[in-house]
Amino acid sequence: xxAQVSIIVPLYNERExxxxxxxxxxxxxxxxxxPCEIIAVDDGSTDGSLEVLxxxxxxxxxxxxxxxxxxxxxxxxxxxxxxAAQGELIFTMDADLQDDPKEIPRFVxxxxxxxxxxxxxxxxxxxxxxxxxxxxxxxxxxxRVSGVRLHDFNCGFKCYRREVTQALRVYGELHRFLxxxxxxxxxxxxxxxxxxxxxxxxxxxxxxxxxxSGLLDLMTxxxxxxxxxxxxxxxxxxxxxxxxxxxxxxxxxxxxxxVFGQGLSNRPLLFLGILLMIVGLQLVSLGLIGEMxxxxxxxxxxxxxxxxx
Numbered sequence: 001x002x003a004q005v006s007i008i009v010p011l012y013n014e015r016e017x018x019x020x021x022x023x024x025x026x027x028x029x030x031x032x033x034x035p036c037e038i039i040a041v042d043d044g045s046t047d048g049s050l051e052v053l054x055x056x057x058x059x060x061x062x063x064x065x066x067x068x069x070x071x072x073x074x075x076x077x078x079x080x081x082x083x084a085a086q087g088e089l090i091f092t093m094d095a096d097l098q099d100d101p102k103e104i105p106r107f108v109x110x111x112x113x114x115x116x117x118x119x120x121x122x123x124x125x126x127x128x129x130x131x132x133x134x135x136x137x138x139x140x141x142x143x144r145v146s147g148v149r150l151h152d153f154n155c156g157f158k159c160y161r162r163e164v165t166q167a168l169r170v171y172g173e174l175h176r177f178l179x180x181x182x183x184x185x186x187x188x189x190x191x192x193x194x195x196x197x198x199x200x201x202x203x204x205x206x207x208x209x210x211x212x213s214g215l216l217d218l219m220t221x222x223x224x225x226x227x228x229x230x231x232x233x234x235x236x237x238x239x240x241x242x243x244x245x246x247x248x249x250x251x252x253x254x255x256x257x258x259v260f261g262q263g264l265s266n267r268p269l270l271f272l273g274i275l276l277m278i279v280g281l282q283l284v285s286l287g288l289i290g291e292m293x294x295x296x297x298x299x300x301x302x303x304x305x306x307x308x309x
Contacts, residue, residue, distance in 0.1 A: 005029060005036040006087030007104075010077035010156075011095035013047040016201035021097055022056050022063060028101035032108060039064045039081045040095075044071035078178075079170040090165050094156040100195045107159035107192065116164050116187040119150055119179045120157035122196040142218055146180035150191045153179055157194055177221045184221070231290025235283045243280025249273030 007025050011018070022038060029036040040063060042050050050067050057063045066080050078092060089108060093099040099120070110118045135154060142153050154176050164187050168178060183189045227234040250273040256262045264270050 004034040004087050005032060005089045005091070005108075006039060006081075006085035007036065007091040007093065008039045008041065008078065008081030008085060009093060009095050010041045010043055010074050010081065011045065011049060012043040012071060013045045013049060014095040014201070015045070015047045015049045015052050017095055017097045018049060018052045019056060021095055021101070022060075024101040025093075025104070026060065026062070028104045031105050034089075037062050037064055037086060039066065039084055041077040041081050042067040043073065043077045044068045073173070075170045075172055075175040078175050082165040082168065082170065085162075085165065088162045090160045090162060092156055092158050092160075096199050097201070098197050098199055099157040100197060103157065103192075103194045104159075106194075107157075110190070110192045111159050111161065114188065115190045116161050117179060117182050117189045118159045119152070119189065119191045120155040120194040121150070121152045121191045122155050123151070123193050124196060142177065142180060145218055145222060146177070146183060148180055148183035148189050150179055150189070152191065153177065155194070172220070173217045174221065177217060180218075180221055231293075232284075232287035235287030235290065239280045239283030239287065241280070242276045242283065246273045246276030246278075246280060249276065 007029075009021070009025075014021075018040075022040075025038055026036070040053050042053060042065065050065070053063070053065050053067075057065060064084065066077075066084060068077070068080075081092070082090065089111065091104060091107065093101070103120070107118050107120075135152075139151060139153055143149055143151075158178070160182075164182050167185060167187070168181060170178065174181065179189045179191075223234060249269060253264060253267060253270055253273065257264055
């Protein structure tokens, strides 16, 4: 029987955590009464994690394994898991035992309230301030820019309906923004407070630089969701502002020349006005070129919730 619940676990060098994690997930799925599978995506581990997974699979074939040739990153691991998952309900969770599998039935209950994606919220975190403080800033900026009000975008513990994962394309570092991407293409997203445990083995594989790259990735999310079909709105607005400001400057200088006879050859403001007009024209032109390219694409970007008749 095909699984109705899929739990995707991306991992990198988590040998010690795997056996208690897999056991805990299967136990947590029992109250659901639904066929389940675990898809462990080994992201190029070098500590023997793959051997542990193979040993666990020999005891329970519901554990499926995807092993990368090298470390490609969490986004690629999640994308591989999404493509392989058979379930109608799809979970993602980290392999470091900080996420508690006992929360799985609560996620399902929350999803059944009418949501398409339920994201975990680690309200009480067992992490050092070097991680929690930048994370709060990152979450605040992402929430503001994307328009979806969540406290914890980067929590790996999430539950999706299958149609959400089929609509998502995860690459680069976009795994941090999956709730924002889902919201921006029309899915119903909410969050649920989850219990967070201290890491019992090893240390975090993610450094502080991820917060800098995360802000750049946020720009990618906004541009490729809100403006992918209307690039003129993205480039045209600042282009018009620059052009208008440059035109005002040059009109004011022309008025001073005509009325007061002031020379323009030694006025740096003249060059600023000309520069602003040129930049404005270039941005508007870039937006128009983007419009022509986007209109040549035949694939629709909208998402259909249901069809009747």
